[in-house]
Amino acid sequence: MKNITTLISLFVLILLIGVLDAEAQRFTRRQKYNSVGVSVNASNYFGDITPQPDFTSLASNATRPSVGINFTRRLHPRVSGRVGFMWARIAGDDAKSASQNEAENFGRYRRNLSFRNDVKELSAVAIVDLFENRRSPRLRPDFVPYAFAGVALLHHNPKAYYENGDHGRAVGGIADEFDIPTGWYALQPLGTEGQYTNADGAPDPYKRVQIAIPFGLGVRYKLGRFWDLSLEVGWRKTFTDYLDDVSTAYVNKDAIRTGGGANPTAAALLSDRSGEGPFVNEYRVTPNGAPYYSIPGYGTPENQTRGHRTDDDWYITTGLTLSYILNNAPRRPKFR
Numbered sequence: 001m002k003n004i005t006t007l008i009s010l011f012v013l014i015l016l017i018g019v020l021d022a023e024a025q026r027f028t029r030r031q032k033y034n035s036v037g038v039s040v041n042a043s044n045y046f047g048d049i050t051p052q053p054d055f056t057s058l059a060s061n062a063t064r065p066s067v068g069i070n071f072t073r074r075l076h077p078r079v080s081g082r083v084g085f086m087w088a089r090i091a092g093d094d095a096k097s098a099s100q101n102e103a104e105n106f107g108r109y110r111r112n113l114s115f116r117n118d119v120k121e122l123s124a125v126a127i128v129d130l131f132e133n134r135r136s137p138r139l140r141p142d143f144v145p146y147a148f149a150g151v152a153l154l155h156h157n158p159k160a161y162y163e164n165g166d167h168g169r170a171v172g173g174i175a176d177e178f179d180i181p182t183g184w185y186a187l188q189p190l191g192t193e194g195q196y197t198n199a200d201g202a203p204d205p206y207k208r209v210q211i212a213i214p215f216g217l218g219v220r221y222k223l224g225r226f227w228d229l230s231l232e233v234g235w236r237k238t239f240t241d242y243l244d245d246v247s248t249a250y251v252n253k254d255a256i257r258t259g260g261g262a263n264p265t266a267a268a269l270l271s272d273r274s275g276e277g278p279f280v281n282e283y284r285v286t287p288n289g290a291p292y293y294s295i296p297g298y299g300t301p302e303n304q305t306r307g308h309r310t311d312d313d314w315y316i317t318t319g320l321t322l323s324y325i326l327n328n329a330p331r332r333p334k335f336r
Contacts, residue, residue, distance in 0.1 A: 002143040032074050033137045034326045035228070041066035041088070042318025048307040049092030049113055061096050064089040064116070066317050077132035081150070083124045090245055090315050091116040096279070107305060111298060112273040115187065115244045117158040119315065120329060121236070123214050125150030137325050141230040142222045148214040152236065156208055158245040159184045162272050174291055179264045186243040190267035193306070194251030196260035201261055207244040220323075230321040243313035250299050250306050253286055268292060270301035272306075 043066040070084030093114040098105035130145040132136070166184045173324050188205055191197070195205045216234030223229050241247040253268040275283060275293030282295040296303060 010262065027333055031077075031134060031136060034074075035072045036321045036326065037072065037228075037230075037320040037321045037323035039066075039068040039070070039084075039086070039232075041068070041086075041317040041318055043088040043090055043119075043244060043317045045090035045092055045144075045315045046281035047088055047092065047241070047244045047311070047313035049094055049115065049244045050097055062091045062093065064091050066319065067126050068121075068321075070321070072127070072323070073149060074133075074225070075093075077134045078126040078129045080129075082127055083125070084122075086119075086121045086123070088121065088256055088315065088317055088319070089118045090118060090119060090243065110274055110277060110278040111305060112278060112294060113160075113246060113306075114273070115158045115160050115246075116158050117243055118186075119154055119156045119178075119243075121154040121212070121214075123151050123152035129220075134184060134299075138225055140222060144220045146218050146220060148215070148218070148234070148308050149213070152212045154210050154212050154236075154238070156210065156240075156243055158185055158187045160242060160273075161185075162266070162270060174293070178265065178269075178291060180263070185263070185266050185270060187270065188242070190264075190270060191256065191261040192245055192261070192271040193248050194256060195284075196267070197255045197266075200304060204241060206247075208241045211239055212239070222290045226325045226327075228323040228325070230323065231319075232321060233318045235316050235317065238313050238315070241307070241309055241312050243315065246307035247309045248307055252301055253292055253299070274298035274309065291318070 002158055033178045036331045042063050044063055045062075066088035068086030068088075070082050071089065072080050072082040079196050091114075094108045094112050095114065098109035100106055100109045102109075105151055110298070125148045127146050131141045133140045133144075144310045151308040161184050162180060162182065164179055188208055191203070191205060193333050214236050216232060218230050218232030218234075220228050250272060256268045256271060257264045259267075266286060269292065270292050272286075274293070274295045283293045284296065286292045286294050292299070294300075
């Protein structure tokens with residue numbers, strides 16, 4: 001929380017310096033202007049279900065769409081403020097981003113976890129242009145590289161897809177009372193890592209509303225008198241390790257099934273997906289719990305292979321924004 005407060009304070013300070021400097025340089029009201037924009041992006045995620053759990057790792061087959069709208073106010077020859085709303089889908093799949101032929105990723109391939117998450121983000125950022133514009137909007141530069149940083153509030157809801165009969169299918173399947181219907185399941189209400197088992201007191205699910213720090217780079221091109229086209233890459237540093245519902249260790253399935261949560265049977269099934277993988281000869285019935293199949297090294301508390309709690313999740317958007325400059329011509333008095 002201390003780091004968040006420091007970053008927000010720096011962001012506010014940058015805006016204040018920009019505004020004060022604008023006044024000092026007599027950046028006139030006519031030179032200030034507003035614009036509205038729409039963006040279409042590709043979104044990716046970095047976390048426990050990627051080749052490496054950090055923002056430098058990328059699984060291209062997990063790229064998903066993103067769209068957004070924004071409002072921008074030019075405050076200074078180089079500085080603008082922008083507020084925006086964005087919907088971004090992120091996804092990850094061990095079976096697609098890992099390989100049994102790669103020693104460093106073989107464990108993730110056997111783990112066989114997957115998810116998708118629809119993130120809704122409300123952001124406020126400061127944009128700093130490389131080239132200044134002290135003239136009217138019509139005389140703005142044709143090409144401008146820029147950087148941005150700010151703060152965002154996001155809502156996320158990770159889900160996983162389950163197909164009835166997959167779990168342990170190769171060894172005869174499981175009884176109906178321990179199975180669930182085919183479909184997408186929201187994971188936070190389930191507590192796949194034992195958040196609703198009450199082992200340490202009250203339930204402790206992770207929060208679906210989080211703060212993030214957006215920052216990135218872009219280039220803006222003047223299409224015409226009122227139109228701009230931007231290419232932008234933006235990273236989001238989050239403060240949660242649960243965009244993918246994966247963070248810590250496995251929990252006994254009997255504890256999950258007898259605990260709370262919206263659907264304990266679904267929680268037990270979706271906490272460990274190794275039994276749905278291709279390693280038929282290694283399947284075994286999970287001990288001390290319902291007859292769910294898994295493979296050695298997965299699905300029990302002594303196995304620490306589910307996630308890495310020390311690495312928070314990231315997501316990134318790359319795309320195009322089309323902006324329209326609103327008419328800022330001064331209103332002239334009407335004469336009768």
